[in-house]
Amino acid sequence: MKFNRIIQGDALAELKKLPASVAQAIIADPPYFNVLENEAWDTQWKTAADYLAWCDEWVAESMRVLRDDGLAFIFGQLGKREHTFLHLMSRLSQQHQFHDLIIWDRAVGYDERRDSFTPQYEMILVLRKSDDVKFNKDAVRIPYDAATIDLYLRDKRYKDKDARRAHLESGKFATNILRVPSLKGISKEKCGHPSQKPLNLIDKLIACSTNAGDLVIDPFLGSGTTAAAAKKLKRKWLGIEKDASYFKIAKRRLSAKAPITKRKSSIP
Structure with a gap:
């Protein structure tokens, strides 16, 4: 099995090709389902039931490739359009062992609601396979x-x-409320992905759940943040990314041989 590489392909199909019990950590930032309404990859399911059924499959495969003492981190958020994650957390916690729920405090909210509080957080559901997990506070x-x-x-x-x-x-x-500022358009770290997570946030997830030399797998690599964090922390990594544009961005970002050309998002 080759490490430190990006596989261009479908997350579920590629996860099925991997051996069982090889990853010390899974860092997954999947589509949230109809949150980024102008992105085809977030609106590809006809119904919430279809989306949840798909999540059942890729999470099951992720847990299969996870080591018995490993942790799986799954991003999501709640809101008027994002409430599907509430149902996803419930069903995944019934199918797999619940470990924790981390709140990512983005430090700055996004003001898109007139009839409720300004959203400022996202959530990270943490699953495990056994009671004996590797965790370094x-x-x-x-x-x-x-x-x-x-x-x-x-x-x-x-x-x-x-x-x-x-x-x-x-x-x-640290508590399970992690305050890490979200990336803005002018951030030097921003690579062109509309839901790119900060390197500092992914650093914390990898650092607490793995040791140097352990393998981290990201089924939805996007612009390559998980791979960049794992590389910096001297972990082995494996990323899967279906979108050809993001695949190229991640490859260039990790090669550090050329400046990154930002991909224009369709988000206004």
Whole structure:
């Protein structure tokens, strides 16, 4: 099995070709179903039932290729057009073992609603195959600033000052609400995909669930963020992408030999 490569093809078909129990982590950012209404890949299903049935299949194959101690991260969001993810989370959690629900706080909302609060988050459903999973909380600690460390060291309840300082200098443990600003059009990281996730967010998912040398698989690679994060963190990776334009963008991004030509989205 070859690693560190992008397969151009259908996610479900290509996942079926892979051996069982090879991936330490699955990072999946699939179509959300009729959210990006001007993108053909997000509106290809006639009904929500069709979309959910498709998700059943590719998630089952993803769980098959996942190691027994691995984790699968599946992106989605809720809203008037995005409520299908609520049903998807319910049925997937009945078919597979639920591990966690992570909230991605995008830091900035997108103001498209007049009759409800401005949406500012997306969700990441985390599934597992067993109770014994690989998870490293220390890998995603959040640093304290010097002033905060100095303040907390004055707390007289802690007798072992050296141990307390070591803990504080390591940073606080991250919660399952991850605040990472979403990418804007002017971001240097933006590659032309309308739902591209920030590298810093994917870094955290890979860092907490894998070690150097482990394999990360992304069935919907898009512009290549998961592969870029895995490469940076010295993990093996394998990406699948059906769209020819995104496939080319990801290849160029990962080769780092030429500037990326941004693909124009049909989103106004």
